[in-house]
Amino acid sequence: MTAPAEAPIIEPGEFLTAEHRIDPFPLYRKIRDWEPVYRDQFQNRFVVTRYADIWDAYKRSREGGDFTRAVYDPKGRYEFGSESPLGPTILEMGEGAEHRWSRGIVAGEFVGRKLLTWLPVIEGTAAEMIGRFSVEAAESLAGGLAGRGEVDLVSQFSQRFPIRVIAGMLGLPREDFDYFEGIYNTLFAGMGYGRAYFRSAEQAKIALHDYLTPILAARRADPTDDLISKFVTAEMSGEMMTDDQIKAFVTLLLVGGGDTTHKAIDAMWWNLLRHPEQYEAVRARPELMDRVFTEMLRFDGSNHYQQRRALRETELGGRIIPMGASVALCLGSGNRDERVFRDPATFNIFREDLYFGKELRTGYWKDGVASHLGFGQERHFCMGYAMARQEAVIASTMLLDVLKNPRLKDVPNDGIVFPPPGKGGVRGLLHLDIEFDL
Ligand code: HEM
Numbered sequence: 001m002t003a004p005a006e007a008p009i010i011e012p013g014e015f016l017t018a019e020h021r022i023d024p025f026p027l028y029r030k031i032r033d034w035e036p037v038y039r040d041q042f043q044n045r046f047v048v049t050r051y052a053d054i055w056d057a058y059k060r061s062r063e064g065g066d067f068t069r070a071v072y073d074p075k076g077r078y079e080f081g082s083e084s085p086l087g088p089t090i091l092e093m094g095e096g097a098e099h100r101w102s103r104g105i106v107a108g109e110f111v112g113r114k115l116l117t118w119l120p121v122i123e124g125t126a127a128e129m130i131g132r133f134s135v136e137a138a139e140s141l142a143g144g145l146a147g148r149g150e151v152d153l154v155s156q157f158s159q160r161f162p163i164r165v166i167a168g169m170l171g172l173p174r175e176d177f178d179y180f181e182g183i184y185n186t187l188f189a190g191m192g193y194g195r196a197y198f199r200s201a202e203q204a205k206i207a208l209h210d211y212l213t214p215i216l217a218a219r220r221a222d223p224t225d226d227l228i229s230k231f232v233t234a235e236m237s238g239e240m241m242t243d244d245q246i247k248a249f250v251t252l253l254l255v256g257g258g259d260t261t262h263k264a265i266d267a268m269w270w271n272l273l274r275h276p277e278q279y280e281a282v283r284a285r286p287e288l289m290d291r292v293f294t295e296m297l298r299f300d301g302s303n304h305y306q307q308r309r310a311l312r313e314t315e316l317g318g319r320i321i322p323m324g325a326s327v328a329l330c331l332g333s334g335n336r337d338e339r340v341f342r343d344p345a346t347f348n349i350f351r352e353d354l355y356f357g358k359e360l361r362t363g364y365w366k367d368g369v370a371s372h373l374g375f376g377q378e379r380h381f382c383m384g385y386a387m388a389r390q391e392a393v394i395a396s397t398m399l400l401d402v403l404k405n406p407r408l409k410d411v412p413n414d415g416i417v418f419p420p421p422g423k424g425g426v427r428g429l430l431h432l433d434i435e436f437d438l
Helices: 012-016 018-022 025-034 051-059 097-110 112-117 119-142 153-158 161-170 174-189 195-221 227-233 243-257 259-273 276-284 286-300 385-402
Strands: 037-040 045-048 149-152 305-310 314-316 319-321 326-330 404-408 433-437
Touching: 012 018, 037 319, 045 051, 051 314, 051 326, 097 112, 097 227, 112 119, 112 385, 119 149, 119 153, 119 161, 119 385, 149 153, 153 161, 153 259, 153 385, 161 174, 161 227, 161 243, 161 259, 161 385, 174 195, 174 243, 195 227, 195 243, 227 243, 243 259, 259 276, 259 286, 259 385, 259 404, 276 286, 286 385
Parallel strands: 045 326
Antiparallel strands: 037 045, 149 433, 305 326, 314 319, 404 433
């Protein structure tokens, strides 16, 4: 598709339409072509849509750079955590020593060899949950309730899977898993809009913190090999985490690692089932599931935007950004930039212009091969990137065995969408109904 010769009119209201919620890509394309750093007057922000400009903004968001992620007011007028039901977490920090310490003291648990020690938790949780829905499907078939295997992958598996993995890693008693999941659901609902939701999420946060108090005390007295024991004993530069910091981090783990990972699994299957030849290739060579994860994050990953703020008047993509202005890095658009990816609107796990190697915090972009932007880049690069990949790839590979001859059930589905108004969460499927042979 070539761009029209005459500049189209871009209305800020286009970001808020029902069509955009489902398919934002035509608007992204128009902006990339005609006003790549777009002044959105409705939401009072600059939307950055080209891969190169997003890359540039990330590189200039290091300490002393032109942009920051800090949402709090460095002069102290903003109370840290006051606008999030999560309370103060690393997500509100900018760059620099405080952020480096808060991230550094826990980040090692989620990558490399330490991550490998958690694989039995991931595998065990996936096997148990997948086993459960396949038994239910077999019983429905035997009882004449269904003529074939059926599952809504979202409600019967993916939505709950990452939360139960986190509960297992934290070392919570199994009988508490449902309670923990319930707290997560209320907390999560508060990530939408409206004071009522915010208040009930704050209550859930308080309940979670209260629930954790005796567990932290027990692990401090008698550490085991679970994640809470690692947190209470971790030390960096002679300092340890306070109970409040650990509780805030557990809350963040739930919210940052739950919805994103569940939607990653759903999107992998949605894309595979709509591309039968790629599904067959993965079936024949399950190690290709890693590629499915990577291409899924490029094609339509869960996080389309990351927020930054200009620390001084500066130029980005040929546009002057005033000091203090809000800048939305549109990862969803950068990942579809035809200046970087050939035929970007096609899902293709065999594409040669995408970097399929292990994610790099500083990104990869040379010789016509570029990283996806789905985990961000640089200082705030997703801390759970390797864990999310392991969860999604392990679970999806197990699903390959159980879902024999899978096909999308013939029910209406808008596909991968931004959450409906008032509902929190990242972009993804709301349900995914699959039929399969037993
Ligand atoms: C496919 C799943 C996931 C996606 C797409 C995703 C995406 C992202 C993105 C785009 C950022 C960058 C934020 C920014 O630039 O401001 C981020 C940060 C973060 N993610 Fe993830 N994430 C995923 C899974 C996880 C998991 C499983 C965890 C927990 C282990 C996690 C924990 C975090 C944390 C703590 C940060 C903040 C890092 C910092 O500010 O230094 N994420 N994630």
